[in-house]
Amino acid sequence: MPEFLFAAALFVLLMVAVGLLRILRGPTPADRMMAAQLLGTGGIAVLLLLAAATGEWTMADMGIFLALLAAFAAVALMAGADRS
Amino acid sequence: MSLGLDLLLAALMLGLAGWTVLGRDMFAAIAAFIAYGLLLGIVWVRVGALDVALTEAAVGGGVTGGLLIAAWARLRATAMVERKAGAGLAVLAALASLGVAVLLAAVVLHLPQPAPTLVPEAMANLAPTGLGNPVSATLMAWRALDTLLEKLVLLLALLGIWSVAPDAAWGARPAASVDRDGALTFLAQFLPPVGVVVGIYTVWTSADAPGGAFQGGTILAAMWLLAVRAGLADLPRVASRWLRLALVAGPAVFLAVGLAGFVLAGHFLAYPEAVAKPLIVLIEAPMILSIGVSLALMVAGPPVPKGDA
Amino acid sequence: MTLLRDLFSIVAICAGGFFFLAGTVGLLRFPDMLTRLHALTKADNLGLGLIVLGLLPRVGSVLGGVKLVAVWALALLASACVSQVAARMGRLRDEP
Numbered sequence: 503m504p505e506f507l508f509a510a511a512l513f514v515l516l517m518v519a520v521g522l523l524r525i526l527r528g529p530t531p532a533d534r535m536m537a538a539q540l541l542g543t544g545g546i547a548v549l550l551l552l553a554a555a556t557g558e559w560t561m562a563d564m565g566i567f568l569a570l571l572a573a574f575a576a577v578a579l580m581a582g583a584d585r586s
Numbered sequence: 587m588s589l590g591l592d593l594l595l596a597a598l599m600l601g602l603a604g605w606t607v608l609g610r611d612m613f614a615a616i617a618a619f620i621a622y623g624l625l626l627g628i629v630w631v632r633v634g635a636l637d638v639a640l641t642e643a644a645v646g647g648g649v650t651g652g653l654l655i656a657a658w659a660r661l662r663a664t665a666m667v668e669r670k671a672g673a674g675l676a677v678l679a680a681l682a683s684l685g686v687a688v689l690l691a692a693v694v695l696h697l698p699q700p701a702p703t704l705v706p707e708a709m710a711n712l713a714p715t716g717l718g719n720p721v722s723a724t725l726m727a728w729r730a731l732d733t734l735l736e737k738l739v740l741l742l743a744l745l746g747i748w749s750v751a752p753d754a755a756w757g758a759r760p761a762a763s764v765d766r767d768g769a770l771t772f773l774a775q776f777l778p779p780v781g782v783v784v785g786i787y788t789v790w791t792s793a794d795a796p797g798g799a800f801q802g803g804t805i806l807a808a809m810w811l812l813a814v815r816a817g818l819a820d821l822p823r824v825a826s827r828w829l830r831l832a833l834v835a836g837p838a839v840f841l842a843v844g845l846a847g848f849v850l851a852g853h854f855l856a857y858p859e860a861v862a863k864p865l866i867v868l869i870e871a872p873m874i875l876s877i878g879v880s881l882a883l884m885v886a887g888p889p890v891p892k893g894d895a
Numbered sequence: 896m897t898l899l900r901d902l903f904s905i906v907a908i909c910a911g912g913f914f915f916l917a918g919t920v921g922l923l924r925f926p927d928m929l930t931r932l933h934a935l936t937k938a939d940n941l942g943l944g945l946i947v948l949g950l951l952p953r954v955g956s957v958l959g960g961v962k963l964v965a966v967w968a969l970a971l972l973a974s975a976c977v978s979q980v981a982a983r984m985g986r987l988r989d990e991p
Contacts, residue, residue: 505587508587508588508591509587510590511591512587512590512591512594513893515594515595515598516594518598519594519597519598519601521815522598522602522621523601524610526605526614526617526618526621527614528611528614531613531722534613534614534617535617536618537617537618537620538617538621538624538647540621541621541624541625541647542624543834545624545625545627545628548628549628549631552628552631552632555588555675560636560795560796561631563627563636563640563788563795563796563797564627564631564636564639564640564643566784567627567640567643567784567805568624568627568643569643570625570645570777570781570784570805570808570809571624571644571647571648571805571808572647573773573777573812574648574652574808574809575620575624575647575648575651575813577596577773577812577815577861578651578652578655578811578815578885579613579616579617579651579655580621580765581655581659581763581765582613582616582656582658582659582817583613584707584763584765
């Protein structure tokens with residue numbers, strides 16, 4: 503089972519990686535802002551799968567951090583694009 | 587399978603780093619840097635350093651990202667971004683960075699096998715601190731002086747930012763760009779209460795589990811800035827008395843406890859064994875406030891004259 | 896019983912992975928910002944929810960399970976709000 507969970511984490515990370523490269527190309531600031539959002543969901547999924555694979559559930563705390571900070575970073579990016 | 591995951595993680599980090607450094611569009615570079623910070627948090631989780639992971643996600647992905655965006659918006663307003671650095675300077679910076687990278691790589695590759703470690707000693711001496719997390723014990727007990735100086739550096743950085751304010755602005759508020767969008771208002775209403783609980787929990791749990799005042803304080807700063815952005819909270823005037831108190835509360839209590847160490851335990855920053863843990867909690871409680879307030883005000887930037895805000 | 900539990904996890908996590916795939920394909924194929932935003936926030940959040948569902952029987956404690964669901968709920972609410980704000984900002988800027 504850990505092998506399967508690692509594989510699932512690898513797959514989701516691959517999806518995040520491909521999505522990131524697409525999003526960062528833009529063209530609009532709103533596109534690029536999605537980079538933070540993508541890591542908010544995809545990053546949490548990778549983390550939780552890793553937590554299950556290794557059995558260290560304290561990693562779930564990091565998931566809460568990612569959710570809070572991804573939202574903050576996305577709002578901050580939009581604020582910057584807005585002000586300019 | 588886990589090797590494949592680590593390799594992909596490493597490749598992605600290198601790609602994002604390259605994008606941040608080489609990208610022509612500065613906004614995209616900042617977005618890539620934020621993604622880099624959040625992802626680096628996952629890398630730290632992979633190497634088993636959850637304390638560092640929380641710090642990296644909070645500081646690297648959250649607050650530094652906010653700082654860069656604020657700086658970028660300010661530069662654009664003054665058209666400084668258009669002025670590119672000369673080729674000579676760019677080459678010099680690239681060479682210096684390359685030199686540091688090569689040196690670091692050389693050091694890591696030449697570490698003795700097995701690498702020197704203080705882990706057994708740390709674990710053996712954990713009990714007198716009353717803490718269960720050796721990272722917290724290092725930060726708050728064995729290397730408390732470093733931690734204290736780190737907090738003072740934070741205050742100095744804030745003073746540096748304030749010192750670029752024009753005379754007319756001194757004592758006024760930093761500029762806040764407010765967006766009264768309905769969805770943003772809702773986000774700024776429900777996220778900060780959750781964030782405040784998570785921030786305080788992070789400090790509280792750091793005695794025995796990964797966490798700490800820096801991580802918790804950073805979350806508080808992010809939540810405050812979110813509320814400011816939605817127009818639900820105001821930034822304080824930099825001359826405000828309570829603001830000054832909040833900024834110095836953490837370092838002041840830390841210093842007071844440190845000085846008390848002379849009397850109670852024989853030297854600076856030593857804790858008497860019986861009350862080590864309560865003292866550490868006493869230091870961390872005001873510290874989370876000071877860290878949160880100073881980080882938020884660093885991102886908010888220098889005060890602006892009344893009417894320009 | 897363990898077999899049943901593992902089977903449940905595998906099915907739910909695979910379904911979650913499928914939605915992450917769908918989200919990324921959407922990001923690559925959709926023509927403009929609003930549709931890409933839609934692909935990202937809808938599909939990925941559903942994917943995360945399914946993965947959380949698949950992991951629930953493995954947590955081992957009720958509190959741990961509540962934490963997982965809380966992480967998902969937090970991510971869901973935050974990204975719903977953020978995407979709303981981003982969509983409005985994108986439309987204000989890009990549409991002539």
